Amino acid sequence: VDNGSGDDSLDVLAAHLPELRALAGRRPGVGGADVEIVNAGVNDGFGAGVMAGASDLREGALVLLNNDATVREGFLDALLAPLGDPMVGATTALILLAGRYREARDGEAVALSGNGPTRWVRLSDDEARAGLGTILVNSTGNVVDGAGNGQDRDWLCLASELDAPAEVFGICGGACAIRSDAWEEVGGIRTDLFMYYEDTDLSYKLHEAGYSVRFVREAVVDHEHAASSDATSPMFTRVNARNRLIVAAEHAAWSVVANALARSIVRAAREGFHGPAAHGIAQGIAAIPTALRRRHARRTRRGGAHLR
The missing domain is CATH 3.90.550.10 (Spore Coat Polysaccharide Biosynthesis Protein SpsA; Chain A)
Structure with missing residues (x-):
């Protein structure tokens, strides 16, 4: 599926299509396998791209x-x-x-970090080929x-x-x-x-x-982490803050919804209610009534089944 790419992706795919189809046809146990390029023509996001590819799922x-x-x-x-x-x-x-990666040294800005104290820096290709790092x-x-x-x-x-x-x-x-x-x-x-x-x-x-x-x-x-989207971009920050609230309101336990909302408001306040995170939080709060209606409708369809 190509979501309206602005480069030569479609031309490259088309050039390799015969090779890809030949590989698919040789896969053991898969009769009639084929490869199809779906040109969505526009970037309406990840979910829209997936639905375009699954539109004729057999x-x-x-x-x-x-x-x-x-x-x-x-x-x-x-x-x-x-x-x-x-x-x-x-x-x-x-x-x-x-x-492959090594632990970051003090002052190295380009590094990955998680919940723990260790920060990681990616090694060069030559260092990786030499088996260095982890x-x-x-x-x-x-x-x-x-x-x-x-x-x-x-x-x-x-x-x-x-x-x-x-x-x-x-x-x-x-x-x-x-x-x-x-x-x-x-x-x-x-x-x-x-x-x-x-x-x-x-x-x-x-x-x-x-x-x-x-x-x-x-x-x-x-x-290749964040090769398709920049995890430090304003859009990433805004969309993450918004979607976390929407999905929690539609599915999560009420304690999680309350905690998500409270922490989001505190975060927005710390940023002076300005910037991409605050913008996303405002959008998420505005979308909560719709999310709650969807939650109620899904619960009703399932006969009041407990939402995990």
């Missing part, structure tokens, strides 16, 4: 893979295998950060904290020390698979968030429908 599962991710051997078979269990609605891959985990699925923040489980953990359980709250939309019947039952992925939190919203809907989500360690992806 296969048993839908696999999502970001354009800044590269799969390793055996990825597809491993990712699809657990979907044979009818209670497993989706699987999520082991996403590793591309390249491989870091990007995601083993999605988790949500008590303030409604959706985040990658095991972010920046050492890949060599990873001990992640198969059970996880949600998928990471960058590399995951969803059963077609589960996809249809929950109505696919939402398109109104533009980007970020769509996978969290979908994970909530899968749980509400009675499905579980499984982390598959053997399905490995290398991800």
Whole structure:
């Protein structure tokens, strides 16, 4: 799926289409496999791109893979295998950060950081080829904290020390698979968030429908983190602040909704109610009534079933 790219992506894809189709046709156990380019023509966001690709879904599962991710051997078979269990609605891959990393030194500005004190700097390609540094985990699925923040489980953990359980709250939309019947039952992925939190919203809907989500360690992806979007940009900050409130109001426990709202207001106040975060929070608060109506409608359709 091409979301209205402004470069030569479509021409490059078209040039490689015969090769891609030949590879798909040679895949063992897959009869009639094909490769199709979907030109959305406009960038309406991540969810809209996914829905464009899934608009004529006839296969048993839908696999999502970001354009800044590269799969390793055996990825597809491993990712699809657990979907044979009818209670497993989706699987999520082991996403590793591309390249190798070392701990940052004092004063180094370009570094990745997480919940712990360690900051990481990516090594050069030559250093990585020499086997220096370490491989870091990007995601083993999605988790949500008590303030409604959706985040990658095991972010920046050492890949060599990873001990992640198969059970996880949600998928990471960058590399995951969803059963077609589960996809249809929950109505696919939402398109109104533009980007970020769509996978969290979908994970909530899968749980509400009675499905579980499984982390598959053997399905490995290398991800160029933030290659498609700048995690420090004003848009990232605004959209994240907005969508966290919307998704929490629609799905999370009331204590989480209250905590998300309170923390958002405090954050906006600290920034003088100016800037991208405050703008996003204002948009999120304005959208809460609609989110609550959607929450009530979904609960009513399921006969008052408990929302997890």
